[in-house]
Amino acid sequence: MSMESPLHHFELHPIIPMSVMGLDISINKAVIAMWIGSAVIFGVFMLVVKGGVSLIPGKVQSLAEMILEFIGGMVEEFIGEADRAKFLPFIASLFLFILACNLIGLIPGSYTITSQLVVTGAFAVGIFIMTLVIGFGRHGMHFLSVLVPPGVPKVMIPLMIPIEIISMLARPISLAVRLFANMTAGHTVLAVLFGLAMSSPLWVGWLPFGFTVIINGLEIAIAIIQAYIFTTLTCVYIGDVIKLH
C-alpha cells in the first residue's frame, strides 16, 4: 500500500467555481471550513445575546464574557485603557476568527485556512497597514520618530533608521509565518502519523494512530496558543504605534 504525501491534504480544489473581474474567487474546502468556524463563533455569541444577557450569567454567557474580559485585559495591557473600547471589538473578532479557523481544521476532513501563508500574510499585512494608519493618524509626521529609538546618539541615526525599518517590516512577516508554520507543521505531523497508521498492519499501526490522538490534543492547545499569540502581537504592534517608544 503506497503512502500518500503528507502535504497532499493542503491541496485545494474549487467546489463552486466563481470569478469576479477575472479574479478567481472559487469557493473551496478551506473557505467552507472557515465559514463554518465563523458561523459557530457568531452562533455561540448570538445564542448568548438572544437567550437574554442576564446579570447572573449562564454557562455560555460566562464563556463569552470570559473571552471578552480576557481580550479586554490584553487590550488594556498592550494598547492602553483609554483605547479599550475602540480596539476591543476588532481584537476580539480577530482572536475568535483565527481560533475558529485553527480549531475547525482539527476536525478530520476539514481544512485549516490559517495553514495558508497567503491568508496569514494578508492578515499580517492588513494589520501592518492598520498600525501605520493609526500611527500617522495619531502622531502625524512625528510618527516617523518611531524609526529612531530614544537615547540613540545622532551619529548612529543613519544606521538605526534602516535597522528599524527592517525590524518593522519583519513584524508582519514573522506574524504571518509563525501562524502558518505552526498550523502547517501540526497538520503535517498528523498527516504523517495517520498515513503511517493507515499503511501499516494493525499489529503495529495502533502505535502511530495513538500518537495522532495525542498530537491532536496538543494541536488543540497549539491552535488556542497561536490565536492568542497572533492577537497579542497585534495588540503590541498597535500599542507601539500609539505610545511611540
Place this chain on the structure above:
Amino acid sequence: MPQFEQVSVFGSLIFWSLISFGLLFVLLKKYAFPPILEALEARQEKIRSEIEASETLKKEAQEIKLQLEKEFQGAHAKAESIVQMASNEAKKLQEKTLSETQAKVRQMQADVEREIETSRIKLLKEIRSYTAQLTIASTEKFLKKSLDEKDKKRLADESIEEVIREMEERSRN
C-alpha cells in the same frame, strides 16, 4: 508544498478570508459584543456600588459601635459614681447612727450613774439616821441613862463613821 504552488487559489483565499473576517467583525461588533459588554459593565458597576454600600454600612456600624461603647463607658462611670455615692451616704449614715447611739448610751450611763449616786446618798442618809438612832438607843440602854445632846451627837458621828468605813471597806473587797 501546495501552499506555495497552488497560486490559482491565492486570490480566492485572500478574498474570502478578508471578506469573511470583515463580515464576522461587523456582525459581532454590531450584534454580539455590545449587550455582553454592557452586561459586564453593569455587573461591574453593581458590584462596585454594592461594595461601596457595604463599606458605608460597615463604617456606620463601626461608628455606632464606638458610640455605644462610649455610652456604655459613660453609663458604667455613672453607675460607679452612684454606687460610690450610695456607699458614702451609707457610711455617713452609719457613722451618724453610731455617734448618736454612743451619745445616747453615754447619756443613759450618766443618768444611771446620777441615779445610783442619788440612791447611794439617800441610802447613806437613811443608814446614817438609823445608825444614829440605834447607837443612841443601845448606848442609853447600856448606860441606863439618857445622854445629853452633845454626847448623843459625838456617839452618833463615831458610829456612823465606823459603819461607813466598814461598808466602804466591804464594798472595796
